[in-house]
Amino acid sequence: MLPKTFVKGFHNENDVKMMKYQPFGKTGMQVSRLSLGCGGFCNIYGEFTLEQCKETVLQGLKSGINYIDTGPWYGQGVSETILGKCLDGIPREAYYVATKIGRYEKDPRKMFDFSPEKTRESLETSLKKLNVDYIDVIQMHDIEFAPSIDYLINETLPVLLEAKKAGKVKLIGVTGYPVSTLAEFVRKCPEIDMILSYSRLTLFEQELHTFQDDFMNVAVVNAAVLGMGLLTSSGPQSWHPAHQCIKEACKGAADYCQKNDVDISKLALSFAFDNYGDTVLNGMNNPELLKSSLKVLQEGLTPKELQIQADIKKMYFDPLSIRNWENVEINAFKKFLE
Template sequence: MTRKATLKDILPSRLGFGAAPLGNMFRDIPEEEALATVKAAWEDGIRYYDNAPFYGAGLAEIRMGEALSGRPRDEYVISTKVGRVILDEIEDTSALDGDKTGVFAHGRPNKVVNDYTHDATLRSIEDSLKRLKTDHIEIAFVHDLAQDFWGDQWLEKFEEARNGAFKALDRLRDEGVIKAWGLGVNRVEPIELVLELDEPNPDAFLLAGRYTLLDHDKALQRVMPMVAERGLGVVVGGPYSSGVLVGGPNFEYAPVKPEMKQKIARIKAIADRYGISMKAAGLQFSLANPAVAAVIPGASQPSRIAEDSAALKEKVPADFWRELRQEGLVNPAAPLPA
């Protein structure tokens, strides 16, 4: 069946809201602060909201559902993800490593089951609808189907998804239940692999951290051209590279290393000379690629929303971009803002 709509057709704007922080990413965010952040996004005109069951074991979806309840459903777009099912069962995390005790240590204690099968995909969407307090979602991404999560087992997981989640989502799209589906990953390899398949046929990709000012070489060379040629689209997640681009302590969800600190310092020195904010540099760089349909910076404080919106409107002189290229701080083939 022919594809019903492109990602750019579906998304209402180029700036969206990434909900990972609402799942208590890295810190215990007060409920009122989380809800106020979504309210600020709405009042600033943001109408695209990305979520996932994995963010705080359903906490981010619950908070977003509460914050958006009462808003006209036909005025905003939601994407969420499949690949993990959240159980009512409480999990003892005392002996665990990884995201339950690190990135989302302050999330809900519910057990998270990794499952890319057909039935689990349908259940995941059904559960997300309840948490989000809505009767439909526009976009479903298959989450974290990559080596950074599964190591040597990632190809085995990919085959599980190919025979399960991909087919389930392809059918849901063709039936009009969702408008689009694709992969939501932190690596380019799964996107390359799925684009080589004859079927099923994804519509879009959410690529987190791999098409940013600090890290874009692989995506630029190996993914963006194929996506553009096929008329698909990319949502760029983590445009600030886990926050380090704008002064945070983490890169790739871990403490930043000295060589990356040096690169950031060089970019910031040039930005300061031109009076450019690092947020403007990061967002506008990602959006300059024609394959990119939207960026979704995360936020957990209302003030951050206004900063992101202002960064998109900020005037950045062409000389700034040329100097970054001359200094070897961006790939020479990367499209730059006009």
């Protein structure tokens, strides 16, 4: 069955029929199992070109991907600007676009601002940069850095509800690294439609599973399933906050895969598709990444790849005593401000 986002004459109908779709929580939306993360539409993860991004968005949408995520934090607005150019000329009904408020500048003193004034300003800026009349999903970005959950509910949320009433946004969500914080927010705030959890349901760590009962009434986006570069052959960027033991385990696993002519990213992405979440948000900024990701979704793993996947979990990830970097960034942030 074709999704509501199907546009005859724009989509490749056969490709859309091959795409897997799932309900987006209880929102009434049907989202593609693979969705497009635009964090790489800036220099966070290395070089990129506008033409590569345009081709990725166009081919991704034509192939049936209908959920796209960005935010003002990525490149301090660059990602939203690039995505807006990529969406130019594409039927608005062909996609759902998600962006964020709350995280902005590189300078830690200006990085986070969840105030009502900044939230209103950010919403209007996002609408202009994306060149859309409405945003499908607006998310409070990395809520563990906010003054408190009560602040977000009492000060930030009313602005988003106001925008929702005005038709500028359709759904409201939250993102963050500590899954327990997302769960606490959902318990306290019934107005929330979705959560985005990143790098918490991967080959090396599955904390998101623990809180499934808390997220029964919201949509769940499982993002950064490659561990923000950890589960790739090239490894993470220098800024990655993971503990050294996690980096070493991932490097060992990647080397083992390479010796066996297997791509660790493929194993990691397939693991995500086989697990919890309404959609798997994968960062893709060139057509090659898009093509390989779609192939994993459509074809899965070979018997050899399944064996290597089991091998690296047993050899490198099961022995880990530390599996995440929770509190690393928030503690560094607080220390800097002090």
